[in-house]
Amino acid sequence: MEESSILKAQDIFKRLSANIETVIKGQKDCIRYILAGFASGGHILLQDNPGTGKTTLAKALAKSIDAHFKRIQFTPDLLPSDILGVSIFDPTQKVFKLHKGPVFTHILLADEINRASPRTQSALLEAMAEGQVSIDGNLLSLDDLFFVIATQNPVESRGTYPLPEAQMDRFAMQLKLGYVAKEDEVAILSEQRLNHPIHTIASCVSLKEVSTLREQVNQVFISRELQDYIVDLVNATREKPGVLLGASPRASIALMKTAAALALFDSQGFVTPDHIQEIAISVIAHRLVLDPQSRFSGVTARFVVEDILKSIPVPV
Numbered sequence: 001m002e003e004s005s006i007l008k009a010q011d012i013f014k015r016l017s018a019n020i021e022t023v024i025k026g027q028k029d030c031i032r033y034i035l036a037g038f039a040s041g042g043h044i045l046l047q048d049n050p051g052t053g054k055t056t057l058a059k060a061l062a063k064s065i066d067a068h069f070k071r072i073q074f075t076p077d078l079l080p081s082d083i084l085g086v087s088i089f090d091p092t093q094k095v096f097k098l099h100k101g102p103v104f105t106h107i108l109l110a111d112e113i114n115r116a117s118p119r120t121q122s123a124l125l126e127a128m129a130e131g132q133v134s135i136d137g138n139l140l141s142l143d144d145l146f147f148v149i150a151t152q153n154p155v156e157s158r159g160t161y162p163l164p165e166a167q168m169d170r171f172a173m174q175l176k177l178g179y180v181a182k183e184d185e186v187a188i189l190s191e192q193r194l195n196h197p198i199h200t201i202a203s204c205v206s207l208k209e210v211s212t213l214r215e216q217v218n219q220v221f222i223s224r225e226l227q228d229y230i231v232d233l234v235n236a237t238r239e240k241p242g243v244l245l246g247a248s249p250r251a252s253i254a255l256m257k258t259a260a261a262l263a264l265f266d267s268q269g270f271v272t273p274d275h276i277q278e279i280a281i282s283v284i285a286h287r288l289v290l291d292p293q294s295r296f297s298g299v300t301a302r303f304v305v306e307d308i309l310k311s312i313p314v315p316v
Contacts, residue, residue: 042172
């Protein structure tokens with residue numbers, strides 16, 4: 001991979017990261033991982049406590065790119081047609097006309113996705129996995145840039161529907177923001193005394209640059225040994241005691257692509273074991289289903305992946 005291409009990709013990443021950080025304080029690592037998922041063509045699930053900035057982060061990313069952005073506030077009465085669209089009869093022309101839903105955009109914010117019914121949640125499955133939707137028997141393609149960033153609150157159970165395994169597997173990564181340090185929170189208070197900085201943020205990257213970035217991620221070299229390492233990590237989740245459902249081959253692909261994006265952000269044209277290990281938990285853990293006894297014993301999916309990372313030999 002040419003050095004000029006690497007430098008160009010890193011410049012796009014730096015501009016996006018710096019722009020988002022003007023709104024989101026103290027979340028440098030999380031921003032890095034979200035941009036890695038975005039650059040590699042994956043979708044992101046942000047799960048954290050209320051008020052930690054999940055929605056603001058999603059909006060800051062969307063506003064940083066000169067792209068179409070739409071937001072869906074998921075509620076129990078939301079219907080699949082509210083997401084995908086619907087054909088409505090036009091009495092004047094005596095034909096059905098398709099009114100496209102918010103899924104026809106570049107960046108889609110699915111806010112509090114677990115508040116919608118399973119039927120409505122499943123409306124996104126085809127869109128996220130295949131970049132297309134089926135409406136009234138017609139197959140419609142979405143934009144090549146189509147990117148979903150969803151949020152959910154883990155502490156609110158009333159009126160929510162847990163995302164099914166098939167839906168969780170569509171997300172390349174699940175990330176948590178957490179609470180920021182005291183000095184960062186003070187900076188947030190100072191900046192929002194008069195106006196929220198999200199209202200003044202402007203785009204800093206074009207659609208063409210995003211397309212170029214995604215093409216360059218695909219050109220990052222990954223050795224056969226590291227591909228074997230990725231498969232060994234994912235395969236270990238299927239054989240681990242206490243795990244009812246291990247990670248799928250989709251997890252292997254997501255891990256490879258997000259690691260390639262991280263390598264590019266670090267000015268490297270090749271993936272290293274460090275890049276894989278850095279992102280492995282965020283890519284794999286949310287896809288695992290533990291048996292009741294393991295959960296009762298306090299075992300978490302994150303702990304399972306950490307244990308696998310320690311047990312699988314790293315290629316030299």
